Amino acid sequence: MTNNNIPNIVALAGGVGGAKLAYGLYKTVPADKLTLIINTGDDFEHLGLHISPDLDTVMYTLAELANPQTGWGVQDESWGLMQAMRRYGGPDWFDLGDQDLATHLLRTEWLRAGQSLNEVTAELCDRLSIGCTVLPMSNQPVRTLVDTSEGILPFQEYFVKRRSEPMVTGLTFAGAEQAEPLPSAVSTIQQADLIIVCPSNPLLSIDPILAVPTMRALLMEANCPKVGVSPIVGGAAIKGPAAKMMAELGLEVSPVGVARHLRDVLTGWVIDTIDADYTAELVSMGLTVQVTNTIMRTNEDKIRLTKEILDEYPAFER
Amino acid sequence: MTNNNIPNIVALAGGVGGAKLAYGLYKTVPADKLTLIINTGDDFEHLGLHISPDLDTVMYTLAELANPQTGWGVQDESWGLMQAMRRYGGPDWFDLGDQDLATHLLRTEWLRAGQSLNEVTAELCDRLSIGCTVLPMSNQPVRTLVDTSEGILPFQEYFVKRRSEPMVTGLTFAGAEQAEPLPSAVSTIQQADLIIVCPSNPLLSIDPILAVPTMRALLMEANCPKVGVSPIVGGAAIKGPAAKMMAELGLEVSPVGVARHLRDVLTGWVIDTIDADYTAELVSMGLTVQVTNTIMRTNEDKIRLTKEILDEYPAFER
Numbered sequence: 001m002t003n004n005n006i007p008n009i010v011a012l013a014g015g016v017g018g019a020k021l022a023y024g025l026y027k028t029v030p031a032d033k034l035t036l037i038i039n040t041g042d043d044f045e046h047l048g049l050h051i052s053p054d055l056d057t058v059m060y061t062l063a064e065l066a067n068p069q070t071g072w073g074v075q076d077e078s079w080g081l082m083q084a085m086r087r088y089g090g091p092d093w094f095d096l097g098d099q100d101l102a103t104h105l106l107r108t109e110w111l112r113a114g115q116s117l118n119e120v121t122a123e124l125c126d127r128l129s130i131g132c133t134v135l136p137m138s139n140q141p142v143r144t145l146v147d148t149s150e151g152i153l154p155f156q157e158y159f160v161k162r163r164s165e166p167m168v169t170g171l172t173f174a175g176a177e178q179a180e181p182l183p184s185a186v187s188t189i190q191q192a193d194l195i196i197v198c199p200s201n202p203l204l205s206i207d208p209i210l211a212v213p214t215m216r217a218l219l220m221e222a223n224c225p226k227v228g229v230s231p232i233v234g235g236a237a238i239k240g241p242a243a244k245m246m247a248e249l250g251l252e253v254s255p256v257g258v259a260r261h262l263r264d265v266l267t268g269w270v271i272d273t274i275d276a277d278y279t280a281e282l283v284s285m286g287l288t289v290q291v292t293n294t295i296m297r298t299n300e301d302k303i304r305l306t307k308e309i310l311d312e313y314p315a316f317e318r
Numbered sequence: 319m320t321n322n323n324i325p326n327i328v329a330l331a332g333g334v335g336g337a338k339l340a341y342g343l344y345k346t347v348p349a350d351k352l353t354l355i356i357n358t359g360d361d362f363e364h365l366g367l368h369i370s371p372d373l374d375t376v377m378y379t380l381a382e383l384a385n386p387q388t389g390w391g392v393q394d395e396s397w398g399l400m401q402a403m404r405r406y407g408g409p410d411w412f413d414l415g416d417q418d419l420a421t422h423l424l425r426t427e428w429l430r431a432g433q434s435l436n437e438v439t440a441e442l443c444d445r446l447s448i449g450c451t452v453l454p455m456s457n458q459p460v461r462t463l464v465d466t467s468e469g470i471l472p473f474q475e476y477f478v479k480r481r482s483e484p485m486v487t488g489l490t491f492a493g494a495e496q497a498e499p500l501p502s503a504v505s506t507i508q509q510a511d512l513i514i515v516c517p518s519n520p521l522l523s524i525d526p527i528l529a530v531p532t533m534r535a536l537l538m539e540a541n542c543p544k545v546g547v548s549p550i551v552g553g554a555a556i557k558g559p560a561a562k563m564m565a566e567l568g569l570e571v572s573p574v575g576v577a578r579h580l581r582d583v584l585t586g587w588v589i590d591t592i593d594a595d596y597t598a599e600l601v602s603m604g605l606t607v608q609v610t611n612t613i614m615r616t617n618e619d620k621i622r623l624t625k626e627i628l629d630e631y632p633a634f635e636r
Binding site for chain 1: 365366367392395396397398399401402403405406407408415416417418419420421423424426427430442445446
């Protein structure tokens, strides 16, 4: 099924926040017109398993399997593994749900058999009947390292084991220089009619994608609207450590601060009504600004926000 | 804690049946006097995990974690992983319980880090507070292959995937020639005051142990009582395919058939009262015969049978 009159959309996303808008897009545009490029800087090896938290969150969300309370993990999850792991006194700092484990086991098995992360992701999505294209930002490993007041921590140790408590002094995306974007991501970006930067943590979810060589230039060169949704609303992050990290790194914790940080790859910026006062400043930065309710609590919210964004662009008039 | 006046016991065991008598021994003799040597011919790799079914069954049984209905696996188990695996259309022919998975993940991780199977087993037993010594029959991989009417099948494919249905024409213990017994198993057998052959499948559980080079000779040379309990009672196996396989391989399906098969490494044989008629024939084979109720349904049964066996040997008079 191709719809040649319907524009191609590329969206960049990380975990929970990004997955919400990705869900809205998935439910709004034809699946064959939608490509999601997902952060893999949070990936890590744990108990011999290759875990890709952001890919999993997006997959589970699109497949309507995600836990609605947490936004990550699988709904109606059981925790037998963790119970037994604690009995053994084994590592229990990273929650591995029993259903979730099937994803990790299959991914790890297929990677070990020589498949690329992209092939594995496509196969998992296919088996969950996810129709759109979900691409890891690279097949090569990129690992986010957090420079903190307590030293350099691998991302999951900072985020999960240390609950984002240490003060952040910098971020490194180890391996990024040797990573390559997927050829299909390159061609899809080049043919995109609209690029969406989902409301993910700019430092932890979007920056690693932009750190993959050529990706930032590709996005800058893309001759189409490039619209982001601010993950900072009312001076705080909807979820996660974005606001705390931005402050620690000297960035303004506001829609303006995020827009400045991502300015290279944006032409438009969607902010919440609570932040309407920032409109003039954002416009003065050359951005097309849209002000609306950006909080996505329900699936209806996700779809409504998506439609409001698309309606701003003539190509998407319905 | 050593009790130098108390005899050393070595028991050979496989899975469910063997684990029952192993439990009886564990509850009856001082832990530091008991060494269990466990079949690893059933071990296999599945979804990247190293699974040792017989070691697990023995560990779970001794730790009072075993599922009392099945005899294998963990009690109060959950099955979230299998549910998700079926959602993916992934391999679901081998039941992996959620709690059980902690064992497989830790074992696999530690083996990959360079520990031997014996070291891993000791660590797992230690963490489950199992006081006696549980030894794999070898640190080297030995894999039972079943020659069948449908070709050669790896053991778990024969046993689980094909439910022991194909007719068996032979058994091979691949890797056995390159395997070595553990040095601690050798010295413990040489110092044993009593050797017990638990009521495990003689072809699938005891033969692989005897196939490890020097193991059969060591047991033959051991100058102590060597007592087995018949796994065949009333012409049938208590559990599993022992009777069917024995018949297919032309062995007499009776306590005599098993005793003949294991004659090299036995001085005594314990049979069920229902099989009392075989006593004369077994005695004529030179075996010391004990007739009692050998069916172990409850933990009390396991301990009673153990005590009855030990009471036959003056060293164990209490």
